[in-house]
Amino acid sequence: MGDGAKLSVGFLGLGIMGEAMARNLLKSGLFASVTVWNRTLSKCQALVGEGAKSAETPAAVVGSCDVTFAMLADPDAALAAVFGDNGVLAGITPGKGYVDMSTVDEATSTRIGEAVTAKGGKFVEGPVSGSKKPAIDGQLIIMGAGDKELYDLVQPAFDVMGKKSFYLGSTGAAARMKLVVNMVMGAMMGAFCEGMALADKAGLEQSALLEILGLGAMANPMFALKGPAIMARNYPPAFPLKHQQKDLRLALALGDSLGQPLPVAAAANEVYKAARGAGKGDEDFAAVYEATVNKK
Ligand SMILES: NC(=O)C1=CN([C@@H]2O[C@H](COP(=O)(O)OP(=O)(O)OC[C@H]3O[C@@H](n4cnc5c(N)ncnc54)[C@H](OP(=O)(O)O)[C@@H]3O)[C@@H](O)[C@H]2O)C=CC1
Ligand SMILES: O=CCCC(=O)O
Known part of the structure; x- marks a missing residue:
């Protein structure tokens, strides 16, 4: 070799x-x-x-x-x-x-x-x-x-x-880095979905929210890519939700082992767990939106 x-x-x-x-x-x-x-x-x-x-x-x-x-x-x-x-x-x-x-x-x-x-x-x-x-x-x-x-x-x-x-x-260094990266991603997607749900409930156009976010300091490819899927409530899997929840779970365990508080990631993990429990595990991780929508 x-x-x-x-x-x-x-x-x-x-x-x-x-x-x-x-x-x-x-x-x-x-x-x-x-x-x-x-x-x-x-x-x-x-x-x-x-x-x-x-x-x-x-x-x-x-x-x-x-x-x-x-x-x-x-x-x-x-x-x-x-x-x-x-x-x-x-x-x-x-x-x-x-x-x-x-x-x-x-x-x-x-x-x-x-x-x-x-x-x-x-x-x-x-x-x-x-x-x-x-x-x-x-x-x-x-x-x-x-x-x-x-x-x-x-x-x-x-x-x-x-x-x-x-x-x-x-x-171990790359495993840890990847979990940190995906912890940030999972929490970002959770916050984004809550924003999309709140916009809808508040009588705002989700497409307008997407455009406004996209023009400012929060502009990022993930919101631009996943926003339309969320609006269509259709989530063909690119990154399966069950894997994102696995990554949050593993990142939280890393935080536990180091005594690092991770309250935002812990809250996000609960939403992914709810989505997984509702049968969304094999859909794209943007399907976490379904767990943020108040169905009343
Ligand atoms: N999808 C994405 O966007 C990204 C995924 N990742 C990571 O990459 C990895 C793969 O992701 P992805 O391709 O999306 O996942 P998939 O769910 O599409 O594929 C999983 C693969 O693992 C195999 N597998 C599952 N359980 C077992 C087992 N017990 N023994 C042997 N093989 C098994 C499956 O085999 P079988 O076909 O038989 O089920 C399949 O080949 C994951 O760790 C994920 O977190 C990283 C970056 C991005
Ligand atoms: O682990 C999955 C990462 C997906 C991504 O980086 O878009």
């Missing part, structure tokens, strides 16, 4: 993000091969049709690749892919790289990193900012931490998947 020959790369997890990211690796032509795996194996078919290989287990992917990337739902999924039967660990041999780009907490990432390195492998965590469209466009923002040699080795892959990557230090 790293001797100038093209790397063979693997990808575990072909959800909203993973499929687009793996497709960009494949389309780049930079890699000797791209081998994919997904728990629901049928989801590999589209990429296989475009030239990827597929394998039946994470171990088989890792066994046949120099470096394997993963983009999995949550800590349970990330741990299952590594420690489960025929998981990543069963395929790791000295020198192989594993790059987990899922949004998880530091404890999960550390446990995975220690297990991979105990078998002679190298580990990087690489959670991302940016949603479905930036994933398709190769415009993600990648937060990396862990083995610096592996981070440098996979820079071309990060350049294909993202517009900028940051090396933040030892394993």
